[in-house]
Amino acid sequence: MSYALGIDLGGSSVKAVLVRSSGETVQRERLDFDAARPMEWAAGIRKLVERLSARAGGVPVALGLAAPGLAAADGRSIAHMPGRLEGLTNLDWTGYLARAHPVPVLNDAHAALLGERWLGAARDLNNVIMLTLGTGVGGAAMVDGRLLRGHLGRAGHLGHACVDLHGPPDICGMPGSLEVAIGNCTIQERSAGRFATTHALIAAAEAGDRAATALWLEAVRALACAVASFVNILDPEAVILGGGIARSGATLSGPLGRFLDRFEWRPGGRAVRLLPAQLGEFAGAFGAAGNGLQAAVLPHEGGGGAARQE
DSSP, rough: OEEEEEEOOOSSSEEEEEEESSSSSEEEEEEEEOTTTOOOOOOHHHHHHHHHHTTTTTTEEEEEEEEEEOOTTTTEEEOOOOTTTEEETTTOHHHHOOOOOOOOEEEHHHHHHHHHHHHSSSTOOOSSEEESSSSEEEEEEETTEEEEOOSSOOTTTTSSSSTTTOOBBBSSSSSSSSSHHHOGHHHHHHHTSOOOEEEEEEEEHHTTOOOOOOOOHHHHHHHHHHHHHHHHHHOOOOOESTTTTGGTTTTHHHHHHHHHHHHHGGGOOOOEEEEEOOGGGGGHHHHHHHHHHHHHHHOOGGGGOOOOOO
């Protein structure tokens, strides 16, 4: 039985999974770190790899890693990640972890989609996009069975699509982006300081607060416009919604569906499917593990198969 270890580096924690090539989870772990302490996250990853590799009982372990930023063309490091996690850019993970075989590195949103495609909501789908609604808005796209990476690795950054020409710029300089419209990073500005989190806004809307409801519906309307635009551009079978804001249930799905009834182009009456993500915060780790299996060209027992890209 072949094993793979997937590591997903976030802004304040590392998620790790040890998984069999059939898709069965052996172990999962989360390790928090202090981003202000230089390279604490890197040392934590090294310890996780050592511990979980030992858990595999000495069987060779394929290893994949996901992290924020743009992955290098050779897939061995993150080539561009300004402003956070000092030391991450250009860190060669194969050398740092002293691995005999290359450690493939992915953007974290790309990895999340691969994880959902292997073991979650996107199984058996060849044309699918994913949006993670949280502090910001992450995104990834798969077209005809292939993860869309683009020329520099920017492909899939759907959260930076413009939905308001006159809105404030986001971290990439895009005015009125989807991230600005619904991301938790702007909720205090959008609510004039009334709400510290989007969850607080949603709770107020659910309690019948008219101002909160109007603000929430404006954000969902922007999301619907963006989703309908992505549908026109990429023609997916389904849109997967993940992240903390996406766990709002009918408070999100109800108005989003109604807006899409107005905005979405539906040839032959066929609407795109909206699917909730299934793997939660470990989606990126599962995708990294599947990518590691694929890179190692390991046999896939049990018919599960890794996060394949035809």
